[in-house]
Amino acid sequence: MGKVTRFNSEVLIIGGGATGTSIMRDCALRGITCILLDKGDIASGTTGRNHGLLHSGARYAVTDGESARECIQENKILKHIASHCIEDTSGLFITLPEDDLDFQNTFIDACASASIDTQRLTPQQAIDLEPNVNRNLLGAVKVPDGTLDPFRLCASNVLDAKNHGAQLLTYSMVKSLIRIGERIIGAKCINTRTNEQFEVYAQEVINAAGIWGKNICHYADLNVQMLPAKGSLLVFEHRINDLVINRCRKPADADILVPGDSISLIGTTSEEIDYKDIDALKTSEKEVNILIEEGAKLAPILAQTRVLRAYAGVRPLVDVGGGDGRNISRGIVLLDHEQRDGLAGFSSILGGKLMTSRLMAEMTTDLIANKLGNTTSCSTHLQQLPGSVVINNSKPQKTVFTTKAATHRHGQNAVATFDQSTKGKSIVCECEMVSVGEIEYAIKQLDVTNLVDLRRRTRLGMGSCQGELCTYRASSLFCDFANCSGNESSKLLMQFFEERWKGIKPVLFGDALREAEFTYWLYEGLFGATDINKLGEKQADKEYYEI
């Protein structure tokens, strides 16, 4: 038995979603040393599986005033600190003939009491702003909605935190919590890629694992009831709307259409699922049909637009009443287990939304800092994230498309460090304009270990070709920059297509089927990819068809 590696830190954060990475940054900025663990990549759970909507709060104004106020407050903060993750598109809440136009007044009043700016538009004004909106609309209200790239937000949080001394361990799963009496002092972990075991010791352990947080609590023999609700979304091949389009009515299925970079997204459905199913989410054909039919009411062109893929996330709803399902919160749930359960050194931050992740981090870090005796106050709402800082350069720059796209993704500071050689500048992914230099940066600086991680950091393979040709090229770069063997890099390629397949299966018709057929012809027919996993088998041992 080899020696088990041990890490020490003031704080251990479990979960690398928007909340976990925001806590990581908050701790780091306050001078608290921390390690963040995720069982997969950052933003690979619920954080990366939603609309990417920068809520104004308007959606919650009528039904949940508190959430609405939190949203608009965070909306303004994020526009300042994370401008590179945000597109300030504005949003429309449209009233269709089957909706009640009177609801508009209720809606506008509720927005006003939550301090959300609104502007009532005539149908024609709405059409002028958003030509693809359903032209039968009776009216619209404009609100400060926008889009928020959750992958970029998490990557920037991590980057900033690491710049301030924090440490990230991805593909690291907690197997148990280490406990001395009534105190949690760390966690026993395993690297899911190498199966290497290690331990992390910390004065405070924070459970920021979202829906998976129930399991983490379980390791401390604590019971937290979580009610997983699945939400499915569809991605369309190109950007059909420039403004977020919502229905001006109480929130329902498939009533938000969000633009995002080169695509548009429609969502969501909502369906309670068994906790045991949270790692095997599937979008049903019925959900796909609902999303298309309802989505087409917002923008009729949607019905004629190619669906790239489907995906689903789980809302981490918490039953704060203690397990009888009567007291469910969609809001922020911060549990100080020392106070609640008499177990020191352990807290859970659950519930909430992508929009409130920074606020959740502030609340959690306030609690932890107090326990640690750290008196530095929160500055995450004031300090801009690395990619968001704009360098003023008086000299006119010769910009190339890859630089422009990468600057949006990583900020000017990072792009300035990219390899500027001919090879570095060459384009790998033409749909999303990703260069070799950007991929090198992502592999070396942004904890990218495979092509799926790379997609989250750079959007490589997210465009209309779905990674058909560029992932082959990108896979060879893992040989160059990550010391992968040729065999490992071919397995990365297959892993990417298997991951992609999960999202394509529910929408396997039309152009998605054409693309899948092309990919299969190429990678199986021409390249023989399936045999990558069987290279060690002798030909003579295989099964032959004889007379």
Place this chain on the structure above:
Amino acid sequence: MKFDSIIIGGGIAGYTAGLRSLEAGLKTAIISNGQSALHFSSGSIDLLSHTPTGKIIRNPKVIFDKFTTEFPAHPYSKVGKGTVFASLKWYKNELTNAGIPLLQQDNGDNHLRITPLGTLKSTWLSQPYVQQLPMRLTQHAIKRIVVVQINDFRDFNAKMVTDNLLQIPEFTDVEISHTNISIDGFSGLKRNACELRSIDIARILTDEDEIKALATKLTAVATPNDLVILPAITGNGMGLKILNKLHSLTHLTFHEVPTMPPSMLGIRLEETMIDLFIKRGGMLLKGDQVTHGDMAEDDGHSGELTLKRIYTRNLETMPLTADNYIFASGSFFNKGLIAHHNKLQEPVFDLDMNNHEERNTWYSPQFFADNSQPFLSLGIKTNHRFNPMLKGKVVNNLFCAGSNLGGYDPIAEGSGSGVAISTAYHAVNQLLKNTKNSHLQHIASDSLA
């Protein structure tokens, strides 16, 4: 315009049908909506590598009778052994005479080709610079393999090929390595050499000096006893001339592997067939697409339909007519078949489809599944003569060929090009039976013999 036969579709099935139809003396037109799937094909001709149940086939001819008995609905079973092998022999001769020799194992076995990933895939006919490894792989005679990486070329990864080949147990005693070679012509380019595709390099390698320089560099890294694996980066409009030249300069044994698209090996086949078709007087309507056709009840056969005329996107209201039509419109990717979210459709004539199942039966849970993808076997419903049906009525002068047919899996079985060639060849035989010309009927019965 009036023809004896019109072929809808310009892929391997379409051109096979076109050439065969010309050979029978028919006034022939092909309507092709652009480049075919050959542009990302291996350029080898697969006949039958696996059964639909996944068992490996060493020698297609030996097991053919057993196969057709066991799988009676397979297109090969409808075409019949005689025509399948006659068609492949014919195709091999046509291409060989036109400068693209297609070679096979003397004993009629399949052979294994090394793929761009360094895996092995079984096929039946290959071009001269594709190394044919025996199905009994331990009998291979390779001592050393050198995989050549062209510097800056990203559509081929020599390290991947090398490391995967090293995992193959039968190659334990083979020395396998990869080496980098630069192409001088990359330096003078106005564009970024790292973004070049195979076809761009093929253009550079038409220059005599470039070929000589490449030959010198290759000689420095390999000996004639080695197998030199090269990405397919030659032959744009020149067939095999560059490789022949490279071979005569170096005396090296090359194994060409296709790259990411376009595949020069596949392009050679398509260009050669197009040239032959035009040279022999065929009418090629390139970049056009059949939009619809007029059907009428056939007076001779009660209950059957006859296709009277077809309309194309470019010719709009001016229809094309022929005695017989061959429908080689391809699969989903080629838009020969359309999958809607609730049904499958043949988009030109709305012909009956073989399969009406729900779309959740069209795919396998894994993408690279051992049992392939069910959507590959979907297609048009046909009778034993490959006539399709429209609302249950046979269209008796329309013959389907190639990948718009259902009931076979071109990839998993390794039967794509074999089915395309043999069904196209068979279709021409069938349409000759429809004509009254005795000379033509003679040809038909000849081939059927």
